[in-house]
Amino acid sequence: MDGDAPVIAPELQVSRWFNTTEPITLPSLRGRVVLLHAFQMLCPACVSHGLPQAQRVHRLFPREQVAVVGLHTVFEHHAAMGPDALAAFIHEYRWPFPIGVDLPAPQGGVPTTMGQLALRGTPSLVLLDREGAVRMHHFGAVDDLALGAVIGQLLAEPA
Amino acid sequence: MDGDAPVIAPELQVSRWFNTTEPITLPSLRGRVVLLHAFQMLCPACVSHGLPQAQRVHRLFPREQVAVVGLHTVFEHHAAMGPDALAAFIHEYRWPFPIGVDLPAPQGGVPTTMGQLALRGTPSLVLLDREGAVRMHHFGAVDDLALGAVIGQLLAEPA
């Protein structure tokens, strides 16, 4: 967590959802700590580290305390990572948390939410506090102990 | 290695090759021990175990002694695992050994070489001796020590 004044995260721009019957909006998650995990299905560090870590977070904390949301932020190999390929990937790996497809930008390249959150690549994780403010923003691997400590600190804040 | 009389492996039926300038034929590998690794790019155990193990074999043994060949045996989620998606997967993971796309069967389902080799699923590995005979045939994970021992025994046989 850095010293900047936290800003409320921009709304997720998602073209298709998986593992949820209703589209997810950030305001609907107010009151909970939110872990947004941005990944690409063909990104090796996402598959070996980021997604399994998001799954551990999803399993460890009560759902009403911590919400885990995956965001498929495709910025390369678009043809290989379309929504149907993602559906097969989610099915094979049995990722249990909601995953949204980040809305492609009109000109291609970095998709919409990824751009608005200023993510630098995948895997990235963004932690929101109970009020929806961005409190951690990380590109690359974070170890579990450090991630757990930040989640614990955010959980200790009043809703 | 079982007690059956070894049979010469049927020729690979490949519709497209990656990581090689020339199509690979089994007769061209005579004199070497051959590790065929059959995988699907969206098969979790292939990505976490089988392909990294094939890569370790590729790196450990001299090329003129042991040849590693990947075989993309797609039998499900065909639309998500076409040759272009495979190209992106190979690029992102930097698999260094030759990989062939197993020729799809006319009616879909199990592809041609996979059927001829009677593979039961992915990951599977098939070891050929210096004469091209099938000496090990395994579906699922094999640990490195056991795989190394069989390769070592095959290497000890005269060419």
Next chain:
Amino acid sequence: MDGDAPVIAPELQVSRWFNTTEPITLPSLRGRVVLLHAFQMLCPACVSHGLPQAQRVHRLFPREQVAVVGLHTVFEHHAAMGPDALAAFIHEYRWPFPIGVDLPAPQGGVPTTMGQLALRGTPSLVLLDREGAVRMHHFGAVDDLALGAVIGQLLAEPA
């Protein structure tokens, strides 16, 4: 963290200290979160899991926020795990945090601090809040994410 009213941890009873020039008392650590890691040098799970985890905690958090203290709670194989053997063990593994030898009980068996803390075996970890109260008490392995979350919550409490 359970629902019982937290109690102030009893003082450490230590016959010899390593990795510190001064004996450590719990009151001297007030204001910090304290991780007490109880181990035996010949306990496999302590060596493979507990001590490396204590080391990660020691490295991750600022010293003035989190204090890690090892406690050698020998309750079996006393002759093999005396202070000189412990000194060799600490030297070889380069454990970087202070470690105290739990004062042997007059009749042997469970040593003094281990008894007062009601620890059931090794590895055990005990977390104290900034006021010295016991807030977590665990026998066996805890994963890093869960441990990090509790430390984070304790860090969020006012000193």
Next chain:
Amino acid sequence: MDGDAPVIAPELQVSRWFNTTEPITLPSLRGRVVLLHAFQMLCPACVSHGLPQAQRVHRLFPREQVAVVGLHTVFEHHAAMGPDALAAFIHEYRWPFPIGVDLPAPQGGVPTTMGQLALRGTPSLVLLDREGAVRMHHFGAVDDLALGAVIGQLLAEPA
């Protein structure tokens, strides 16, 4: 395996055996491939890598084909690694293969068998072929694939 002419290994000089009812002599193991694993109980790489690997070899291969023998080659911290401490270590870790205490040298320092085998430190492994000749001699970690390959090659040689 190097290109030197292999030499018959010198006999083990052992002051005390564990996990065997009879002292083990190298001539009694003729006809089998032998893995000698030299370790110290307080050597971190022995505990995390070498001994578990020796255990995997012990479990994988039939006993009448491959014999695993541990050798406790204490050359430092002698007081902390005496035979009674070793007994506790073997008990706690449940090492399943025979382990001998290398006979201490009269003047201390490197023990007898370790000196005769010219081992440079721990962990070290020495592989003997079915005739008792030294075929591999390695200080430090060897990965399972490479070790398996050498064992496989030695197994392929006639008894």
